[in-house]
Amino acid sequence: MKNRSIAAPEGPPRPKRADARRKMDSVLKAATKVFRESGVDAPVREIAERAGVGLGTVYRHFPQRSDLIVAVFQSSVDACADAAAALAKEHPPATALSLWLERYVDFIRTKSGLCKALYSGDPAYKALPDYFNQRLRPALTALLDAAVEARTLRSGTDPDDLLVAVANLCSAGHGRDPEHARRMVGLLVDGLRFGAGS
């Protein structure tokens, strides 16, 4: 039995073929666009077509429709979280925080369509809220800490509170003017700046 060929849990047995990665990526990008434009209920066929790929290819990479939704959600969360580090490098802390919160607002707004899926009770989406928190909290924490350290923000702000507060501000004015949420969040940040030099 020198070479077990079944049920052997190895790491990554093989790197995926190059074209496979490329197609998977284009499917993910297409799905992101289609979900944004047509809602989460858009048919898988539309996504395949948009990605210039056959149906079978989509299902090879995302065996279930819900896997696609999960992947799009996670990649959006990742992009939003990663933006924090990028902004922190290119702007002073307080500015980075403001810009990132705008970015976060956009994320919440475009992803609000996915809420329908999240609240559907389908167990496939069980892990998404956790992913959301565990990915976004550190990103925001870093921004807050930097701004506090630079004495441009009051200390003692709970990142989780801020995340849900902003999310609620967005979903409050349901179909309203996109600028509204932005302004409200601006107010919130100004409030945080108020007691800066502790």
Next chain:
Amino acid sequence: MKNRSIAAPEGPPRPKRADARRKMDSVLKAATKVFRESGVDAPVREIAERAGVGLGTVYRHFPQRSDLIVAVFQSSVDACADAAAALAKEHPPATALSLWLERYVDFIRTKSGLCKALYSGDPAYKALPDYFNQRLRPALTALLDAAVEARTLRSGTDPDDLLVAVANLCSAGHGRDPEHARRMVGLLVDGLRFGAGS
């Protein structure tokens, strides 16, 4: 033009045929059972079969699937609201209130599956929350007033508050023991009784 034959909005031009009413009723009953047992996503065919009618008959009475869901919801609300008057006739006010709240708890529990539909964002369900409130509030108000008048309940309880409070108590222990909600509501009612003889 002594007899306009189109676009003439009359009252009830004809009473529906007797068998039609009967079948519509059996469809509604079947749908209620099927939704309870298999969830709101149960196929229309299953309901038709259960009701012992053809698919066409279901769609004749409920042109869209959502119409069926709405009808089931409303008839459940009606039944719950009507139960208030019945209980009031057969029990002393405070008892009637307790019994009705138990009934209401059952309603909330069995209808929690419909919440998925209600929160789906489908405009077909827009009016349901309003229907819920406008039908149940008067029912509860009557029970509360009677108990207050009989000096077996403190006054000043807002019916809307009570409705949402109980609903929240139910949905809190999501998949929990059916008795739990009942006990919590019992506590609530005891609390209301406490300051009775104002």
Next chain:
DNA sequence: TTGCATGTGGAACAATGTTCCGTATATTGG
């Protein structure tokens, strides 16, 4: 270049909402 594991495309299947229409029946005027 060759062999094959891997990946691809799309036909085919299954489930389900919805429409259509030939048939059956309740209702009504005689």
Next chain:
DNA sequence: CCAATATACGGAACATTGTTCCACATGCAA
């Protein structure tokens, strides 16, 4: 009670969409 007819019925047929399957194509290693 009978015939005429508006009404209602049943279910086949259609449309859409998730999912599976497999003959064929292709990247990759020897």
